[in-house]
Amino acid sequence: MSRTLLHIGSFVLPVIVWCIVSYVPFVWHPQVEVTLAGGVDYLQPGMRVDSDEFASQVAQMREQGATPPQGVPANPIYLPAPHEVAVALYTAFTKPPEGRDGQWLHQSLWHSVQIIFWGFFLSSLVGVPLGVLAGAQPVVARLVEPFIEFFRYLPAPAFGALAVAVLGIYDGPKIAIIVIGTLFQQVLVVANTTRKLDTTLVEASRTLGARGLRLLVRVVVPGILPDLYRDQRILLGWAWTYLIVAELIGTSSGITWYITQQARYQHFDNVYAAIVIIGALGFGSDYLLARLGRRLFPWDRQTVGR
Amino acid sequence: MSNRQPANLYLQQSEAVRARFERIRQREVILEVRGLGKRYASAQGEVEALRGIDLTVHRREFVCVIGPSGCGKSTLIRILAGLDSHSSGEVLLDGKPVRGPGRDRGMVFQGYSLFPWLTVKRNVMFGLEMSGYARGTAESEALQWLDLVGLGRFAEAYPHQLSGGMRQRVAIARALVNQPRILLMDEPFGALDAQTRAKMQGHLLEIWRNIDVTILFITHDLDEAVYLADRVLVLKAHPGEVQEVIEVPVPRPRSPEQFTGPEFRATRARLEALIHPPAPPVDDDSRVPTMHMIRMTDVSDNVE
Structure with a gap:
């Protein structure tokens, strides 16, 4: 009960802070949104100016006997209020996109999800078997790990130009960046997980006649499966962080393109809406995967008794 | 140990027990260990874990291995199981040398x-x-x-x-x-509470009676060794060597009532003397209370 409350609280608290900053006029509000320009030439209704500037203009107009400008305290344009973001979140799905090649938010998102999926899938296709082998066979580990240790320090975005040169400007280089960013960590993490398998299990299976590939498939892999699943969840989060970089390479696309476009036109409410959706998508998918993990591995020591 | 029984009472076997050991010796040899030694390199230099271990186990015999911690009893059973290598000597199962783990040797871990x-x-x-x-x-x-x-x-x-x-x-x-030809058991009941352990011992004897299996059983519990075994192999530490092989004179079938019998007590006393020699070692734990300790509580806050 109290756990659920704390869970909810961890989301509600930041929102409350955001509400206070947005709706209580004296908390921050360093600017004034002009409602009436008065005698000042360069002011227009809807414009935001710094409070100091606004005050000096008011004083100046009073001195000259002209109409002083009027306005309400406001936050900078880059901090929209919660309700504005909520409205943006709604209109993002209801209002058709502007521009000729404008894209719906969900179209951008779907494109991003596809990039993540393929990047992570291809990385796992190589990384998981290689990691398991390296963890189970010291010979493989000694052959593979030094190079990977070196390579994982090379920043994945640095390969952007190369990836475009090799794979073209569309989705190829984006997927490649996610693979480069994930794969090398993945091999090391999976190898480490494999090494942590209880040696008693391996020894017990050897006294029962298991060896070679059968030992690997029948004992090592099922033995590490719950931990491997947890690793994959963490690595999937890792892949998400490379998404933003990947989507700026070649032709911008996906959710990153959407965000940069909206920021360019100062539609920060849309930017926040997109960020919230990315967060919800990541958090939600991880939550679902965690629930699924508990169903898949009922024997797992870290979930037993929970 | 305060009673004045002759020290070698454990060597006296009743007629039935002697006949039984005679029958066991007639049976074929399942496991033979000859001059087994194990050395390995550690951070403190080369360690000799086992030296010159000789052991012959006959079919359907129940042998316990006992010894102080660090005597290499686990190393021994791991070598027999094929999970560790040995440096000298040989291990023969049915006359054939052991190489690596195999189905002919079952193992139960702690x-x-x-x-x-x-x-x-x-x-x-x-x-x-x-x-x-x-x-x-x-x-x-x-x-x-x-x-x-x-x-x-x-x-x-x-x-x-x-x-x-x-x-x-x-x-x-x-x-x-x-x-398996032989069942290797490495302190299998070590992690269990006393009651469960007693039940498991009875259970194991029951299984052993009904199945054609030879058992080599490692333990650090003296009562367990005497209760279960036909013979007890006593190891000493640094390096691990055979100190004595004791033929347990307690008649079969065994039952918990025998714990207080004269044969049982004599054998147990002998094991006790071998494993915990009477002369206290230099760095005995008993010196701890006389150690000078810093007072970490209030002077007047006494517990006794």
């Missing part, structure tokens, strides 16, 4: 070694599946062995749903299903 992702039944089937048995045959055979250890009802349970004693019973069934 820690929980059941596969947590398999049901109890699938755990027991594991050895058979590795031998290439068909699923159906393996299943019916596994169920038989589970019935033998009294866990037929738990065939579909997962190991984490069982108690410690039950898990070790499954581990025994899993090792026996391959019908």
